[in-house]
Amino acid sequence: xxxxxxxxxxxxxxxxxxxxxxxxxxxxxxxxxxxxxxxxxxxxxxxxxxxxxxxxxxxxxxxxxxxxxxxxxxxxxxxxxxxxxxxxxxxxxxxxxxxxxxxxxxxxxxxxxxxxxxxxxxxxxxxxxxxxxxxxxxxxxxxxxxxxxxxxxxxxxxxxxxxxxxxxxxxxxxxxxxxxxxxxxxxxxxxxxxxxxxxxxxxxxxxxxxxxxxxxxxxxxxxxxxxxxxxxxxxxxxxxxxxxxxxxxxxxxxxxxxxxxxxxxxxxxxxxxxxxxxxxxxxxxxxxxxxxxxxxxxxxxxxxxxxxxxxxxxxxxxxxxxxx
Numbered sequence: 583x584x585x586x587x588x589x590x591x592x593x594x595x596x597x598x599x600x601x602x603x604x605x606x607x608x609x610x611x612x613x614x615x616x617x618x619x620x621x622x623x624x625x626x627x628x629x630x631x632x633x634x635x636x637x638x639x640x641x642x643x644x645x646x647x648x649x650x651x652x653x654x655x656x657x658x659x660x661x662x663x664x665x666x667x668x669x670x671x672x673x674x675x676x677x678x679x680x681x682x683x684x685x686x687x688x689x690x691x692x693x694x695x696x697x698x699x700x701x702x703x704x705x706x707x708x709x710x711x712x713x714x715x716x717x718x719x720x721x722x723x724x725x726x727x728x729x730x731x732x733x734x735x736x737x738x739x740x741x742x743x744x745x746x747x748x749x750x751x752x753x754x755x756x757x758x759x760x761x762x763x764x765x766x767x768x769x770x771x772x773x774x775x776x777x778x779x780x781x782x783x784x785x786x787x788x789x790x791x792x793x794x795x796x797x798x799x800x801x802x803x804x805x806x807x808x809x810x811x812x813x814x815x816x817x818x819x820x821x822x823x824x825x826x827x828x829x830x831x832x833x834x835x836x837x838x839x840x841x842x843x844x845x846x847x848x849x850x851x852x853x854x855x856x857x858x859x860x861x862x863x864x865x866x867x868x869x870x871x872x873x874x875x876x877x878x879x880x881x882x883x884x885x886x887x888x889x890x891x892x893x894x895x896x897x898x899x900x901x902x903x904x905x906x
Contacts, residue, residue, distance in 0.1 A: 593772030600765025672889030712840025
């Protein structure tokens, strides 16, 4: 057990340092291009921090462990929203730009409705369903690039020529982004692999491991990015990262995993004769995202009440997974 513990600690160190470099590179790039941090967080940063989910879910699906691929996507959305975003909001709530937030939110719920429809109606994710999810990902990226160009053109005349944060060479900012993402991915994989071994040794079911431990482990990049962004005063980057990562968990992670190896939803616990995933997991995913986004879009800012409520929901969700 000593080796898994040591590798777990190495992974933690890589995550922390990688998160620091990744946020520096992303914010530097945002200031250089005069692009809103929320947009950078919802695209470039989200893709980087979603890499662990992509690798773990794709490998799980190909290896015949569809339960992990399925549970990791839903569990990561719940963890990102009800733990990571909740902590950020509870510590330092901030105002948001509703126009910038609207696009990733609309795409998330469109993808989530399709994802849920497939789960409830068919109970099986085919390659066609995976291709549709990947198509949503491509459309989102195109729309976001167009929005980014529009935002950049609108903001350029009103901002000074130099901000002081553009002094670092572009090559250095890109290097920080790439190397930081790589360290995050490797660190997360070390934590997940060794933590899963420990959980399995304790007799925890595979579906529960996916919804909780693996989801938390592969969401550590988002957590590290959120904490680092908060410490550096970039709250918008953190929020954009969480929402973008949630969308990518459904359309990129699940889409790629399904195209590689179609799988059925887990057939495990039943609640009143209904599959627990359909009765609890998917409804909780919708609930936490609605609680995070709807009040924010209406009021134009986040509140500590949202953060505390989301943390309570996440705690109850984890208790349910292990107690029932």
